[in-house]
Amino acid sequence: MKLTLHIWRQNGPNAKGRFVTYTHDKVNEHMSFLEMLDVLNQELIERGEEPVAFEHDCREGVCGMCGFVINGLPHGGRKGTTTCQLHMRHFSDGDELTLEPWRSAAFPVLRDLVVDRSSFDRIIQAGGFISVHTGAPPDASTLLVPKDDAELAMDYAECIGCGACVAACPNGAAMLFMSAKIAHLGMLPQGKIEADRRVRAMAEAMEKEAFGSCTNYTSCEAACPKEISISAIARMNADYRRAFLPGKPVGGGKLEKVKLLPAT
């Protein structure tokens, strides 16, 4: 099949970008979307042009490295599918596709379709963990977890950190990403102990980045290739409020800077 591709080309973080149109007539329905771009890039190199830079690694939908916006939809908008797992059989001969990088102030463009998502790492570093040292924790079976809780924790834990939620959000909010981690750890007994501290610290770290706020568009859930439910955000909001209930210890250091909600 033959496609017309309008691809965002930008030489570097500070360069001016533009759309460049390519005609691609070597597309086969069994190819993945990234393989379609591989073939285009081979042609560009042979013609002496610069190939399109895009990120990818596992190509199995789990590393979270790939992703760009295809015709306005992150990862192409197919339910539960990352760009690397999107196959060309879902497109038709003659289709015209626009490929853009994630558009969000918190994810600056580095080159072509490649963006900087290090803000996600900084949110996790602020508190997306259980503070356990390596050593000799108690036997795993001493900690029982109801099956339903474990399953739900796993639903949230499947986040791959690709950034599609931010790209889909009109506000550029990172709420689904952040809440998925908070909900995953908060569902488990071993994660509950630090729940207050975690939600405050991660929220504070998020506010330092250029993400927007959540106003319940719910487009993040629709775009999430792991189909993570926005119930995670509801859980996080509840946790966040609980973390500031009167009588809760505020904790030392930077946590005190967090503004308290008015006590009732």
Add this chain to the structure above:
Amino acid sequence: MKLDARIPSGQLPDKWSSFRDHVKLLSPANKRKHTIIVVGTGLAGASAAATLAELGFTIKTFCYQDSARRAHSIAAQGGINATKNYPYDGDSVWRLFYDTIKGGDFRGREANTYRLAELSSNIIDQCVAQGVPFARDYAGYLANRSFGGALVSRTFYARGATGQQLLLGAYSALSRQVAAGAVEMHPRSDVQDIVVVDGKARGIIVRDMLTGELSAYAADAVILATGGYANVFYLSTNAKGCNTTATWRAHRRGAGFANPCYMQIHPTCIPQSGDYQSKLTLMSESLRNDGRVWVPRKKGDTRNPNDIPEEERNYYLEEKYPAYGNMVPRDVASRNAKYWCDRGYGVGPSGRGVYLDLKDAIERLGVETIRQRYGNLFDMYERITGENAYEVPMRIYPAPHYTMGGLWVDYHLMSNIPGLFVLGEANFSDHGANRLGASALMQGLADGYFIIPNTIGEYFVNERLQEVSTAAAEFKDAMADVDQRLKKLLAVNGTKTVDHFHRELGRIMWDDVGMSRNAKGLEDAIQRIGQLREQFWSDVRVPGDNNELNQELEKAARVADFLELGELIARDALAREESAGGHFREEHQTEEGEALRDDEHFQHVAVWEFTGEGKEPVRHTEPLVFEAVTPTQRSYK
């Protein structure tokens, strides 16, 4: 080349505890003074970096991805073995050890393998404490499944994303140390060389993948946790970025490369669909728990599989191996699939496929149970092939997946270059000639959480390391070498792309250095790889510049190293005149076509020494001494 494995004395079950009782310790104040470089943030690298930072060492960590969370351990699906014996089905440390050493066809090191089995339980405890959401039963206890090469259920899992959950656990521990200032994290950093000063590993040369800038980093020890080299085949289940550069460059600096020919071709992958294919996707081997592997009894049978009656189906694994059936180890399952496809019984458009059928399990357990166990695998299969595996059997074919070979290490996980430690898939030590399912995750985490933190300290106690600075001549020379090499790649400006050469190399490897090997094919492959390497350096086209994000240049530098390693793999396979595990020499097989070892001549590790560009490498050996087990002909009948 000095190869002292430094295995502690004493009975096998006592070696590790006696090692820990007597190993020299560093004081907390002295730990702070030592900087350790960790390359790679997969299970082994992330767990090592986090744990060593917790202990007080100063850690610098490097990965090529944009975030430490993306390392390819994340793609492991099925599970992780541990000897908890929760199902009460007879498991023990000894049994996991024995299954692993037997599964590796008695080509692994006894003491290392036993230690791995011994540590397996701690790993589960550690991961649960970190919040890894393992599968549970209704009473809240941890659930287990079984895996190939074992008769017990000892595999812990988190749906079909166990690697992801374990890696995110290690990444969270690492992130905590980054925030604490104990780990300096360097993503988008391509390690290009290892720096050796006075015979000891003292640093690395790194290319910033955004700006192309080269930097030198000095340290007291270097840990490589950079994974395996299955991408030498071009098409493999590895991530596209997985590469051998750090291990190969270390080899060129003097580190012995052990058993490079031991590579695992995984039996349950989705067959290739075209020439443009960029990688192969694995379907977890756990599917073999409930799936039955078959081909039609009639050659070239193109009927819909559901229309082929039971009596016209050849369940070849169940027929040939009644005891283990579909649960035979990976090497055995792969070779049998190839056997039937080579004879014209293969299915699918290419004829390179066999059926993996879950029909009986669906009838027995219901669709819902199967969906719970393997739902994400069925979804992935559907996305890639467009077929619904709840209704038609999956088609699978073997694909390069894991490499048991790697840099030689001793019991401390130190290579023959003092101060260079190698963890996880990048080393060679625990799996012999074939790795059993669900044991790669186990090894990566055992190495990083529990072994290296106990062994690395003694190195600093014993060696009085002098201060080194990146101004030293060794750093400057290494940096100049790297710079010159990258410029040379850009300067060729030939006619063919990097991928063209990588595919060609993959074709040679798959045809002659793949699942089945013979002397003539291997000799031929050595020739052809040499020629391809020459063509690469005279005709490759790498567009762009060095001072920018240049993905083609990154690939070119990696493929240049694969073109050297590929030849060494063929040489190792040629020199090993026996069959063992994943290394199958057609000249050496039993009457029934099983791998035939030659313990008299080859019960050893082959360790290759680099002697200079264009010169033949030298093969050294470390004898494998079995004190606790007696090597036998593997039988899964």
